[in-house]
Amino acid sequence: MSTCILLVGNKILVVVFFLKKGFKKPRSLLSLNRVASKVKEIEKDLSHLSDTKNRWVPTINNRDASNSNYIVKRSQDLANISRSLDEEDLVGVDKNREKLEEWLEGDDLDYSVIALLGMGGLGKTALAANVYKKEREKFQCHAWVSISQTYSREDVMRNIIKELFKDNVSVLSSTLSMDIMSLEETVKKYLEQRKYLIILDDVWTYEAFYDLSRMFVHNDKGSRVMLTTRDAHVAALASGGRILTLEALPEDKAWDLFCKKAFPSDTNHQCPTEMKPSSMEIVSKCKGLPLAIVSVGSMLRVREKTVEEWRRINDQLGWEIINNSRLDHIRNVLHLSFIYLPTYLKSCFLYCSLFPEDYHFKRKQLVRLWTAEGFIEERGESTLEEVAECYLKELVDRNMLQLVERNSFDRMKKFRMHDLVRELAIDLCKKNCFGVSYEDQCGGSLEMDGRRLVLHKLKKDIQQPFSNMHQLRTVITLGDSKSSFTLLPLLCNESRYLTVLELSGLPIEKIPDAIGDLFNLRYLGLRDSKVKKLPKSVEKLSNLLTLDLFESDIHELPSGIVKLKKLRHLFAERVFDRTGRDFKCLSGVHIPNGLGNLTNLQTLQSLAAQDESLRHLGVLRQMRSLRLWNVKGIYCGLISESLVHMRYLSYLEVNASDENEVLLLNVCLPSLQNLVLRGRLAEGALDESPLFQAVGGQNLYALSLLWSQLREEPLPSLSRLSNLTRLEFSKAYNGEQLTFLAGWFPMLKILFLRDLPNVSRLEIAEGAMASLEKLFLVNLSSMTEVPPGIEFLLPLQYLTFREITNDLFTSLCQCSAIQGKWRYTLRD
Ligand SMILES: *[C@@H]1O[C@H](CO)[C@@H](O)[C@H](O)[C@H]1NC(C)=O
Ligand SMILES: *[C@@H]1O[C@H](CO)[C@@H](O)[C@H](O)[C@H]1NC(C)=O
Ligand SMILES: *[C@@H]1O[C@H](CO)[C@@H](O)[C@H](O)[C@H]1NC(C)=O
Ligand SMILES: *[C@@H]1O[C@H](CO)[C@@H](O)[C@H](O)[C@H]1NC(C)=O
Ligand SMILES: *[C@@H]1O[C@H](CO)[C@@H](O)[C@H](O)[C@H]1NC(C)=O
Ligand SMILES: *[C@@H]1O[C@H](CO)[C@@H](O)[C@H](O)[C@H]1NC(C)=O
Ligand SMILES: *[C@@H]1O[C@H](CO)[C@@H](O)[C@H](O)[C@H]1NC(C)=O
Ligand SMILES: *[C@@H]1O[C@H](CO)[C@@H](O)[C@H](O)[C@H]1NC(C)=O
Ligand SMILES: *[C@@H]1O[C@H](CO)[C@@H](O)[C@H](O)[C@H]1NC(C)=O
Secondary structure (H helix, E strand, O other), rough: OOEEEEEEEEEEEEEEEEEOOOOOHHHHHHHHHHHHHHHHHHHHEEEEEEEEHOOOOOOOOOOOOHHHHHHHHHHHHHHHHOOOOOOOHHHOOHHHHHHHHHHHHHHOOEEEEEEEOOOOOOOOOHHHHHHHHHHHHHOOEEEEEEEEOOOOOOHHHHHHHHHHHOOOOOHHHHHHOOOOOHHHHHHHHHHHHOOOEEEEEEOOOOHHHHHHOOOOOOOOOOOEEEEEEEHHHHHOOOOHEEEEEEEOOOHHHHHHHHHHHHOOHEEEOOOHHHHHHHHHHHHHHHHHOOHHHHHHHHHOOOOOHHHHHHHHHHOOOOHHHHHHHHHHHHHHHHHHHHHHHHHHHHHHHHHHHOOOOOOOOEHHHHHHHHHHHOOOOOOOOOHHHHHHHHHHHHHHHHHEEEEEEEEOOOOOEEEEOOHHHHHHHHHHHHOOOOEEEEEEEOOOOOOOOOOEEEEEEEOOOOOOOOOOHHOOOOEEEEOOOOOOOOHHHHHHOOOOOOOOEEOOOOOOOOOHHHHHHHHOEEEEEEOOOOOOOOOOHHOOOOOOOOEEEEEOOOOOOOOOHHHOOOOOOEEEEEEEEEEEEEOOOOEEEEEEOOHHHHOOOOOOEEEOOOOOHOHHHOOOOOEEEEEEEEHHHHHHHHHHHHHHOOOOOOOEEEOOHHHHHHHHOOOOOOOOOOOEEEEEEEEEEHOOHHHHOOOOOOOOOOOEEEEEOOOOOOOOOOOOOOOEEEEEEEEOEEOOEEOOOOOOOOOOOEEEEOOOOOEEEEOOOOOOOOOHHHHHHHOOOOOOOOOOOOOHHEEEEEEEEEEOHEEEEEEHHHHHEEOEEEEEEOOO
């Protein structure tokens, strides 16, 4: 457990949170702990809040009364501020307002619940207040209560009564002495007869709503309850999809709002030309959050309007957000979101803030890092990686991370953290000695006080030892870097408790022997480095979970690798041709005797196939993601037998050893989602191999056939795989015609056709590929006319022709149906 005291205004806040075991308390915090417990003792007396029942505001620690006190206070301030935002601060909300009005006024007399969803600071409360003001007179009675403001059911009920019976003193005074049951009866009886509108602002948990909903009589008079929330699970309580999700303001709207706030009306809210560059940067840092724009804009209004001053503010915006009292409420908005996070998500969340601004996290990478850090707790039968993915989803649902991209079959793929959220989290990291991130400035000495160090864009080498090296648990370097990281030997000597060492992209050539002494190491990342050989001592890293040598120069692993029995993810692959057009573009590694001992492997990319290693493949039953290189036709039987045992396998890539080796895998893999086959396929394989049959719960979403050299048209057979969302052919087919018939590939989003030299005609019937979003046609050298039926592909967003013939180009220019929708490059 680690405790830290924050001074916010004149309040002392004690944040307590648990970090996963395996952490030691840094010394400097021990004394703080003592202070913290003193503070707690004092506040216990002051606070009657701690024993109130029906608490809906989740607290970090039940014993910690001062916290609930703080939460209530902050929430009250915020609710007040948000509700009283000026009408003029509502920019770009017309569509949303109309939608809400429509749901409130609608003809249907059924009672319904409406939810407004979005991260803190998007203006949910302001919008709700605005609509409430306009619409409430159309209801016979109405009430606005802020849930976060109070945290007991009784308090909420009393607030509702206060609003409902504003004008009826006799009722009000009679309720003062009522118990909770009678209060509920009073409200219920009153609402029963009326068309009512109740706003529940800032609902954090669905229990809160459930508890209250008993009062909301379904009286068929067109009554409405509207709630605002940051949590997608709460919003899901809305009736029949009446969820309005607020988005950040687009750039132009954000700029308008900013100018309105920052520049006085006598200058017509115009930004002076010379201030524009820094103003625009400041606005972009607010990332479309209205509350942030309004607050920062208002702060700037009273500052001196000189270029220097504004540049300074821009440079120090992070500092201002943490330290400037005028920005208290932005900080509080974000801080509350953090406080409300369940303990198990707090470390995961803080971790993300150590990465650079606008960093795009990849799901799998983040999952592996969190797992290695020990943030993930076991849940039932699930693997830690699966649990980590749940954590990730939860952070997205709570709007603490933003989803950037999904893959073709809708799995979350990339994430980012909102800049302002990150600023706040960085501050919390520092205060908790959780970690530090350094950018750009790593010459000379490094001041360190934390267990995790993330270095961005390392330009100069760090030569000198720095303070507290022995405390380091995690070192991560990111971004293009020329430094060969001469610090590494020193780290191996000094930071003996290292858990995560992620040095991808650095031109490191040699790994010191001392690496084997990092007995605690759970993650070693040397992706894209120049390392040719690992020292023998890595066999001592018995806690290693991830070893990432992808795109390094390694082609042979030390034989002791098979002693790393906990290893879950092994990446080792060399790249020769980054375009992937050559047959010999990649190679895997040989794993010597004993592959069968690595029974925890979930990822193996890529294994160079050999008799010996293949014989033990079937033992690896945890396998999720497997790439096999250098496969000869005669191995296919052995491989098929092994794959049968991998019942979780979701990704499989197989590469033939030679253009003329025939791949034939006769195996049914129900869990397989993504299949890549690179090599000649036997004629008829698509009809015979169970891999391509839509039976046995087969759930193939993505299929790439490369170098298959099929003579018969593959589409009729493949069209049975009706769940495909991505299909790629490259040198897959030697014939002249490809035809997509109506109803085929209804889920397909991406179609990629490349290097099909004989295909001269591609026909698309109306109703084929009805969901297609992206179509790529690359180097189809015989194609001279626009594929007939292309105009039927209505949802198409990207239509790209690369390396096309002049004839096709001419034909495209004349085709009015797809005019202006396509991009192209010509053949050399
Ligand atoms: C909120 O605003 C109302 C009216 O402006 C005021 O009476 C109340 O004290 C304020 N509450 C807080 C917590 O600031
Ligand atoms: C107050 O409410 C009571 C009970 O609903 C009602 O009988 C009474 O007429 C109300 N008084 C006023 C002043 O509206
Ligand atoms: C806030 O101010 C203090 C004191 O000047 C400083 O140490 C701290 O780094 C500032 N916070 C941020 C986030 O810049
Ligand atoms: C690390 O320790 C070894 C053996 O103690 C020593 O030879 C080497 O010079 C040290 N390296 C650094 C960079 O301190
Ligand atoms: C692999 O496991 C076998 C049988 O469990 C054992 O005999 C062998 O020593 C192990 N090999 C290594 C390298 O650990
Ligand atoms: C397939 O395997 C062969 C033999 O290992 C290798 O040379 C070639 O680069 C691989 N091809 C691809 C496309 O990876
Ligand atoms: C498509 O997916 C659904 C749902 O997972 C499954 O029930 C069905 O069998 C799949 N169909 C085919 C043809 O794979
Ligand atoms: C193209 O078609 C011709 C004639 O059918 C055939 O001989 C040739 O192998 C095909 N080319 C390719 C690259 O498949
Ligand atoms: C494009 O296709 C032709 C065959 O039609 C082939 O010769 C050429 O290498 C391909 N281009 C690339 C870049 O692979």
